[in-house]
Amino acid sequence: MKIGVLSDLHIDSNAKKLAPGQTYDYLLAELLYNQEIDLLLLAGDVSSDYHDTFSFLDRMRAHSVSKIQFVPGNHDFWSIRNHEEDTDRIYKLFKEREDNPVGNPYLIGDEWAVAGNPGWYDYGFASPRYTAEEFSRKKLKVGGWNDRLYVHWEKDDRAVAQAMLEELENDLNAVSGRKIIMMTHVVTHPQFVIPLPHPVYDYYNAFLGSESYTELYERYPIAHSIMGHVHFRKLLHEQETTYYCACLGNARHWYTEDPYTELAYTMEEFKLDI
Template identity: 85%
Template structure:
């Protein structure tokens, strides 16, 4: 089986790069077809409104090129134009979709399983010179983290991160002795955040991932680990695990002006024997 990895399409903010008549779902379907991808692991932030993300996933299903497993990113929980503020309800709607692996690991034969969860941030990758109360405000003089305006969990961030870790562990246990492909939106490894000290990211690293998730690699046979969120394109091999961060990201950081070429540059691929 040939597996493709990608995240952070941001189809709304990157729409200006499309030629007349182009759409990101069509371009992605074309890429998957050309690369003969059997399964796409899409690690969140398709758009900044869950309605648009649902519509994109529906169109990808209709293209019927590759199977897709998807975990939402923080932007996918937003719904600015509809002023929706019940993020727990939106998360439940994602869990009810066919391409959702949360509570529903995607089994690949008897040997492999995809376990996925959006994950959330526990502030663990930031500097300890800030307090939990300062992190919870999600705002410094240099700017603010927009989840403070558009994401409204019934629990605080660290409690959400803990709850999502619990969901991950439950699914990791469920797949038994299969080799694991784990997918989150947030970062789970310190090599994928900004090195500290840093005048800005001493604070903003707090919202990039969860340091507590690192313990999962010691407990479970995670062979491939997929992340997104940080808009890096980076791979790392460490202690029998390959880590992937394949973010299309913001067009202002692209190498070219062509969205298809950028997606082709971005997508990582690997094969497994199923």
């Protein structure tokens, strides 16, 4: 089985790069077909409105090229156009989808499983010189973290991060005995945040991932770990785990002007013998 890994397509903010008549679902379907991908693991931030993300995922399913498993990113929880503020309800809608593995790990043959969760940030990767109250504001003089405007959980960030960690552990335990492909949107390894000290990311690393999630690698047989969110592309092999961050990201950081070329350059691939 050939597996592709992508995240952070941001089809709305990157729409300006499309030629007339092009769409990101068609370009991605073409890439999956050309690369003979059996399963695409898409680690969040398709768009900045959950309605648009749903529509994209539905169009990808209609292309009937590859199976897809998807976990939402922080942007996918936004609803700017319709001004919806019940993020817990939006998350429930994502979990009801067949292409979402939360609460329903995706089994591959007799030996493998995909366990996924969007994850949330617990502030653990940031500098301790800031307080939890300062992080909860999501704003410094140099700018603000826009989840403060568009994400409205019933709990605070660290409680959401803990609840999602518990969801993920429940799914990991449910596939005990299998080798694991773990997919989150947020970062789960310190090598995927910005090294400290840093004049900006001493603060903003708080919103890139969860330090508490790093303990999962000690307790579970995670062979492949997929994440996104940070808008760079990195591959790391450490001990028994390969870590993937394959973010298409914002077009201003692309190496070329062509979205198909960037998709092809970004997507990571690996094979499973099943």
